[in-house]
Amino acid sequence: MTSTRVDSADGVWTVLGRADGRVVAVDLDADGRERARIELTAAALPRWVAERESADAPRWVWHDTPGWYDALLAAGIRVSKAHDLRLVHAIVRDAAAVTEDDGLRRAREWDATPAVPGGEAALFDLGEHAAGPPDDIASAMAELARQRAALARSRTPGALRLLAAAESAGALLACELRAAGLPWDASAHDAILRETLGEREGGGLPARIQQCAAEVRAALGDPTAGLDSHPKLLRALHRAGVLVDSTSRWELERHEHPVIAPLIEYKRLMRLYTANGWAWLAEWVRDGRFRPVYVPAGVVTGRWASSGGGALQIPRQLRAAVRADPGWCLVIADVAQLEPRILAAMARDTALAEAARGRDLYAGIVAQGALPTRAEAKVALLGAMYGATTGDSGRLVPRLRRAFPRAMRLVDEAARTGEDGGAVSTWLGRTSPPPDAAWAASQSQASGADAEDTDRTRARRSARDRGRFTRNFIVQGTAAEWALAWLADLRLRLAALPDVAQHEAAPRSGPAFARRPHLAFYLHDEIIVHAPLSYADAVATCVRESAASAGRLLFGDFPVDFPLDLSVVESASAK
DNA sequence: CGGCGCGGCGCG
DNA sequence: AAAGCGCGCCGCGCCG
Numbered sequence: 001m002t003s004t005r006v007d008s009a010d011g012v013w014t015v016l017g018r019a020d021g022r023v024v025a026v027d028l029d030a031d032g033r034e035r036a037r038i039e040l041t042a043a044a045l046p047r048w049v050a051e052r053e054s055a056d057a058p059r060w061v062w063h064d065t066p067g068w069y070d071a072l073l074a075a076g077i078r079v080s081k082a083h084d085l086r087l088v089h090a091i092v093r094d095a096a097a098v099t100e101d102d103g104l105r106r107a108r109e110w111d112a113t114p115a116v117p118g119g120e121a122a123l124f125d126l127g128e129h130a131a132g133p134p135d136d137i138a139s140a141m142a143e144l145a146r147q148r149a150a151l152a153r154s155r156t157p158g159a160l161r162l163l164a165a166a167e168s169a170g171a172l173l174a175c176e177l178r179a180a181g182l183p184w185d186a187s188a189h190d191a192i193l194r195e196t197l198g199e200r201e202g203g204g205l206p207a208r209i210q211q212c213a214a215e216v217r218a219a220l221g222d223p224t225a226g227l228d229s230h231p232k233l234l235r236a237l238h239r240a241g242v243l244v245d246s247t248s249r250w251e252l253e254r255h256e257h258p259v260i261a262p263l264i265e266y267k268r269l270m271r272l273y274t275a276n277g278w279a280w281l282a283e284w285v286r287d288g289r290f291r292p293v294y295v296p297a298g299v300v301t302g303r304w305a306s307s308g309g310g311a312l313q314i315p316r317q318l319r320a321a322v323r324a325d326p327g328w329c330l331v332i333a334d335v336a337q338l339e340p341r342i343l344a345a346m347a348r349d350t351a352l353a354e355a356a357r358g359r360d361l362y363a364g365i366v367a368q369g370a371l372p373t374r375a376e377a378k379v380a381l382l383g384a385m386y387g388a389t390t391g392d393s394g395r396l397v398p399r400l401r402r403a404f405p406r407a408m409r410l411v412d413e414a415a416r417t418g419e420d421g422g423a424v425s426t427w428l429g430r431t432s433p434p435p436d437a438a439w440a441a442s443q444s445q446a447s448g449a450d451a452e453d454t455d456r457t458r459a460r461r462s463a464r465d466r467g468r469f470t471r472n473f474i475v476q477g478t479a480a481e482w483a484l485a486w487l488a489d490l491r492l493r494l495a496a497l498p499d500v501a502q503h504e505a506a507p508r509s510g511p512a513f514a515r516r517p518h519l520a521f522y523l524h525d526e527i528i529v530h531a532p533l534s535y536a537d538a539v540a541t542c543v544r545e546s547a548a549s550a551g552r553l554l555f556g557d558f559p560v561d562f563p564l565d566l567s568v569v570e571s572a573s574a575k
Numbered sequence: 576c577g578g579c580g581c582g583g584c585g586c587g
Numbered sequence: 588a589a590a591g592c593g594c595g596c597c598g599c600g601c602c603g
Contacts (some may be wrong), residue, residue: 386591472592
């Protein structure tokens with residue numbers, strides 16, 4: 001297997017940008033000096049990129065990945081490496097390790113919102129940078145120079161360059177995931193909907209929802225009770241003697257009344273119907289593929305977000321609709337308890353890493369005697385990373401503090417920094433945003449001589465809120481970096497798999513790369529690869545090796561495992 | 576009428 | 588009424 005590198009200390013960089021209606025490509029050497037410059041028509045670009053890709057596979061530098069890569073993918077061209085100026089700008093701009101920014105922070109035109117594929121939203125959006133970052137070659141060259149200089153002078157150039165490369169690989173993958181799509185069996189989805197919700201009759205709600213609604217109204221003794229408006233439902237519940245303060249499920253469950261069960265069922269069915277019902281199916285699934293819009297770094301911690309389609313919230317109930325094409329399979333893998341393992345590695349906490357040695361980190365904590373049961377170990381650890389102070393979780397955290405002082409010190413310190421208005425950074429250097437002006441103003445006002453008790457209370461609470469955010473930021477953000485490193489390595493390994501003699505029933509439509517094993521889904525700590533059956537073992541090996549490689553890339557030889565739950569299946573429901 | 580905030584719930 | 592992080596989407600109801 002050829003070695004696959006995520007790092008960016010490598011050969012040729014080629015900057016793409018526009019000028020006078022044409023495309024300009026500039027080759028740079030390792031020091032960033034211009035070596036060659038050519039002009040192309042937009043129509044000639046894909047073929048030229050493909051030639052360069054097979055000749056010397058440069059790192060492609062561009063203002064925004066979807067703005068260039070969607071068209072290349074549509075032309076059947078895939079690239080291996082990129083540098084996304086918009087995404088890297090945001091990292092460098094906020095990074096605490098960047099001390100001399102070489103004018104980068106003043107280049108406000110790069111503070112742009114992500115362009116949404118296929119979206120026309122920018123048309124009426126008069127926001128300052130609604131049009132996205134500048135795509136001309138001069139701007140791209142200038143911004144790249146600022147970024148390279150700022151990174152070179154930063155306190156942690158290696159880590160930040162790695163983050164830039166991983167972030168950009170993620171941007172490539174986000175386009176590829178959308179182009180390939182997640183194989184989705186619309187008839188299986190329809191069957192689940194009909195099974196769960198009942199048949200649709202006329203223009204009304206499905207049968208089982210109507211039945212539930214009737215049972216709820218009967219139990220309330222109110223044949224016209226409105227169930228979809230919280231105020232109306234709350235009043236109806238009160239009239240029936242159910243004295244709840246909200247209509248949320250966890251509160252309803254605490255009451256005994258004939259209305260409770262059918263009401264909870266009604267809400268469950270309505271949720272499925274409205275969020276992932278037939279309307280969703282018609283809008284988001286085409287030609288057997290679900291194509292969500294992924295938004296790399298859409299979350300401040302560096303996690304991806306999604307826009308439209310709810311890619312990050314597909315209910316487990318519908319997983320059976322995720323089905324491989326005939327003759328193909330799904331290789332599904334997720335990391336067991338990623339965030340506590342990340343915490344152990346970041347803190348160099350060998351005791352926690354030892355507990356994480358096996359498959360089940362929580363069982364490992366119990367085995368060490370830190371906490372009596374698995375359930376308590378889990379809630380305590382989540383509480384530690386989320387900043388729980390009360391309840392079961394808050395009560396258990398002190399025991400964790402005794403057992404794993406290094407890990408706990410790391411998150412406690414991050415919380416304290418956040419409470420004081422400071423910034424914290426992930427392992428590779430992504431830095432939390434500064435508190436907004438209102439937060440800072442309320443803190444200083446509360447510490448003044450003329451502050452009221454209510455001011456102090458409120459300021460204290462918002463300080464603690466921010467502490468919980470920064471506490472979680474370092475762990476969630478570093479977990480996102482590990483996942484990016486995993487993905488970046490995996491997509492290169494998959495692309496490097498040799499062709500087998502006979503492809504099984506490769507889909508005739510869709511991009512060329514999707515006729516070979518390819519990533520089809522990604523969600524925080526889980527991936528799905530869609531592959532011909534004959535590739536199953538090779539893909540599983542790639543997935544495992546990439547995970548091991550990501551651990552080494554971030555944490556060197558620190559002994560922490562990132563075990564995968566991996567399965568090769570026809571349908572995601574079997575997992 | 577569209578925009579927005581909220582409650583609620585799906586996901587990690 | 589959430590204790591304890593991060594998201595997106597739905598329907599409702601209010602506002603202009």
